Amino acid sequence: MRLLLVEDDKETARYVSRGLIQAGHTIDVVSDGKDGLALAIRENYDIVILDRMLPGLDGLSLARTLRTAGSHVSILFLTSLGGVNDRVQGLDVGGDDYLVKPFAFAELLARVNALGRRAPMRSEGDILRAGDLELDVGSRVVKRGQERIDLQPKEFVLLETLMRNKGRVVTRTMLLERVWGFHFDPRTSVVETHISRLRAKIDRPFAKPLIHTVRGSGYSINDSP
Template identity: 65%
Template sequence: MRILLIEDDRTTGEYAARGFIEAGHACDLITDGRQALIHLADVTYDIIVVDRMLPGLDGLSLVKAARAAGIKSPAIFLTSIGGVDDRVEGLEAGGDDYLVKPFAFSELLARANALSRRPPLQDQKTLLRTADLEVDLIKRTVTRGGRTIDLQPREFSLLEILMRNEGRVLTRTMLLERVWDFHFDPKTSVVETHISRLRAKIDRPFEVQLLHTVRNSGYSLHAPR
C-alpha cells in the first residue's frame, strides 16, 4: 500500500510512519493540512491517515475538500477526540474509519489493511438502475425520470448500498456497518435522518415510491410489485 500520514505531532507521526514502512508499505508523512491537500492533488494513495487537529487546515475540512475534489482514497481519522458525536462528524465528513489516541499501531495497521481490501470501483457495476432511478458511480450523478437529483456524499453512499441490494431488506445495523463503517451502535438517529433526507429527494417529488420502510426490520429499495 501507499499511505499518506497527516500528523503534526512529530513523535506520533514518525512512530506510525516507521511502523507502516516496517510492515512493507510506502508511507509519506506530512505535518500540515493545507500542504497535504495540495499533495493529494498530485499523488494517488491507497489509504489516508489524518489527524483531526492540524495546522493550516483541520482534518475534517481536509477530507471534505478531498472528497469534493473527487479523491476517493479511504481515510482513517486518527485523533484524541473520541465522543460519539465526534466520530459521527468525522464519518459524515467523508472518513471511512476512526481511531482514537492513544492507539496500538497493530490496530491502525489492521484497519488500514481492511480498508485496502475493499473492492475497487472498476470491479463493480458502475451504473445502477431501479425503475426510472439511475445512479452513475463514475460521474457520481443521480437521476430519476431524467431529472437530476443532488445528494450529499453520505446520502449517495446510502443510496448506492440500497440499490446494490435491490429488493433486499437492510437492517439499521447493516447500514451502520456498510455506509458509516460503525461496528457498534452510536446511539444516534443518523440512519433514520439520512433515510428521511434520501426519501425526500428520490421519492417525494415523484408518483411512485421506491424506498420502503419494513417495520421492525429495516429498509428496502425496489419498484412496486
C-alpha cells in the same frame, strides 16, 4: 500500499510511519493540513491517515475538500477526539474509519489492511514502468522484459520508491526515511547494500542498466544514462 500520513505530532508521526514502513507499506508524511491536501490531490494514494487538529487546515475540512473534489481515496481518521459526535462528524465528511488516540499499533495496522482490501482497484498508477522494467504495485510482481524478478520486501519498496520518482534524483536521506523509516542518518550502509542487491537482480543480467548513481546526491532510475 501507498499511504499519506497527515500528523503534526512528530513522535506520533515517527512511530506510525516507521511501523507501517516495516509492515511493507510506502508512506509520505506531512504535518500541515494544506500540504496534506495538496499531496492527496496531486498524488495517487491508497489511504490517507488523518489527524483532525492540524495547522493550516483541519482534518475535517481536508477530508470534506477531498470528497468535494471527487477523490475516492480511503480516509482513516487518527485523532484524540473520541466522542460520539466527533466520530459521527468524521464519518459524515467522508471518513472511512476512525481510530482514537492512544491506540495500539496492531489495531491501526489491521484497520489499514482492512481498508486496503476494501479499496477499489486504481485505474492508474498501479503499474510503474522504466524502459522494459515493469512493477505491478497491486500484485507485487516485477518483470524486466518477459522475465519475472523476485525481490525481498525491502528491495520491492526501494524499487517502487525509485520508480515513482523516475527521472528524478532520490537522495540517500529520502530512501532512509521512505524505505526504512529513519528520520536521521544513522551512518549505516543499508542503502548502498540494498542498491547493490537490487542492481544484481534488475541490471546485471541485462544489457542496459536502469539504476544510476548520481555522485554526491543519490540514485535515479531511468532508461537513459
